Amino acid sequence: MxxxxxxxxxxxxxxxxxxxxxxxxxxxxxxxxxxxxxxxxxxxxxxxxxKGKEELLRLAISRALDGLFAVLDEPGATGGRAVDRLEHVTRRTVEVLIEELPYVTLLLRVRGNTATERWALERRREFDHRVAALLERAAADGDLRADVDGRLATRLLFGMINSIVEWYRPERGGATSATVADAVVRTAFAGLRTDAGA
Amino acid sequence: MxxxxxxxxxxxxxxxxxxxxxxxxxxxxxxxxxxxxxxxxxxxxxxxxxKGKEELLRLAISRALDGLFAVLDEPGATGGRAVDRLEHVTRRTVEVLIEELPYVTLLLRVRGNTATERWALERRREFDHRVAALLERAAADGDLRADVDGRLATRLLFGMINSIVEWYRPERGGATSATVADAVVRTAFAGLRTDAGA
Known part of the structure; x- marks a missing residue:
């Protein structure tokens, strides 16, 4: 004891x-x-x-969601060309994910067994839809390549972003949230190849 | 009963x-x-x-690993410039992941509590290291952008690839393994922006 x-x-x-x-x-x-x-x-x-563990879950999930949704209201996300707004949202989403790492990790692992978990999944879908809408707008502007389907591109973008919770460890030093955000934006938007788009 | x-x-x-x-x-x-x-x-x-559930796990994991490692011995992975071999490995890894979806899903979710799980994690790390080595070789050839760290690029590439198990459902029709593989290769190597690299 x-x-x-x-x-x-x-x-x-x-x-x-x-x-x-x-x-x-x-x-x-x-x-x-x-x-x-x-x-x-x-x-x-x-x-x-x-009141109990479900309230703790709700508070934790709210903290993650508040951080993520706040990104969508930043000037960089609301003004300018859709493709630039999409890049801003991508960069800032990575930064929020790293700043609020345990909270966003929890959000991404929620299963849907309780009302709070189902609410979390619903809000997460809403966030994904808003980013997908931005991506479709950028594609309609002709700023995204036409040979990758928008839904697929959204999934791959979030796949890359969300995978960060699986390997990013703040104590390991080295990569700051800005470094990781830069790498995600460059990889996703400009590609890894030096002759990309040439 | x-x-x-x-x-x-x-x-x-x-x-x-x-x-x-x-x-x-x-x-x-x-x-x-x-x-x-x-x-x-x-x-x-x-x-x-x-003999028991651990043997079933070993058989299932072996099936996933055999499929993935076989990719590294294909002609497209062993001959030519490193960047093209890396693209080939990326494309074929996505295809194997989709063809062997339940088996690779299991491999990616293994935790490490038993000897078989630890062996699976070890073999998975070995696969990741071989792809990372290819990526570093391509960077040394000057074929990959210099402003994204190799280790980070490897992680983002696998983040994108591995996320497929979270959303790909064969019965939903539409995206075939070749379509998804194409989208991953284009996104990762050439980027989403139409003016990428310009």
Whole structure:
């Protein structure tokens, strides 16, 4: 038996612990007991902060979604040619993903077993649709190659972006969020080949 | 209680059922009982074909790995400029991934809790390293842009390729493996922008 530590948590710091446990065990596989052990406080102390694990999930997912949706309202995403707005959204999505890594990781792993998870999936689809609409607009402007289908291009773009949560580790040093965002934008929009488009 | 059906399985057809269950429940979450129910035959009938679930995992993973590694020995992967070999490997990796979708999906989801899973991770790393070496060779030839780090480019390339298992569904019609492979090669090597490289 371990001594419970004094509950000095704020909602934010408790959330950070919960998200770590959710990402490690999966949301379905996490019990209040696991959260209590990871936080080092009793279950009743956790209930003092939140109604239960689903509220913690909702708060964590909201943080990820708020960050991502805010990108779509930035000046770079709302003014100018669609292809430039799409590049801006791509770059900033990568940066938000890295800045909010555990929260976006959780969002991307949600399964759909509870109302909160289904809401998360719905909002994620909405985000994807808004980026897809931008991509289609850029294609209609003639700024994207015509021989790659828009839906396929959107999926490959998000495939590249979302894969970052599988390998990016902040502590490993080296690549900053700006470096990774640059690499994604260059690879996706200008291609890896030096003679691309020639 | 459901009637057990007569065991008319071959090792291949039993494997197909097992891989479906592994992908749905996760390998860790699958018991011999689950496999017996999905196949509609008794556990002892399954033991007639294989030693246990770990042997089924090994057979399934082997099928995925054999398909992927075979790509590296194809003439298009062994002769010519490194950048063209890299494109060939990218295209064929996508095609094998789609042709062997459930098997490669399983390979990509393996966690590392058993000896077989650790062997799978090791072989997957070996494949990634061989593609990374090709990419570095192409960069040294001056055929890849110099402003994207090789390790990062390899990760983004595999991010795009591996994400296909998350959304590709053969029954949805439309995109064939050749269409998807084309889109990946074009996006990764030539970029989405029409003025790319201009």
């Amino acid at each position: 371990t001594m419970a530590k004094r509950d000095t948590y704020t909602p934010e710091s408790l959330l950070a612990v919960a998200v770590e446990v959710f990402n490690e065990r999966g949301y379905d596989g996490t019990s209040m007991e696991h959260l209590s052990r990871a936080a080092g406080i009793s279950k009743s102390s956790i209930y003092h902060h939140v | 459901t009637m057990a059906k007569r065991d008319t399985y071959t090792p291949e057809s039993l494997l197909a059922v097992a891989v479906e269950v592994f992908n749905e429940r996760g390998y860790d979450g699958t018991s011999m009982e689950h496999l017996s129910r999905a196949a509609g035959i008794s556990k002892s009938s399954i033991y007639h074909h294989v």
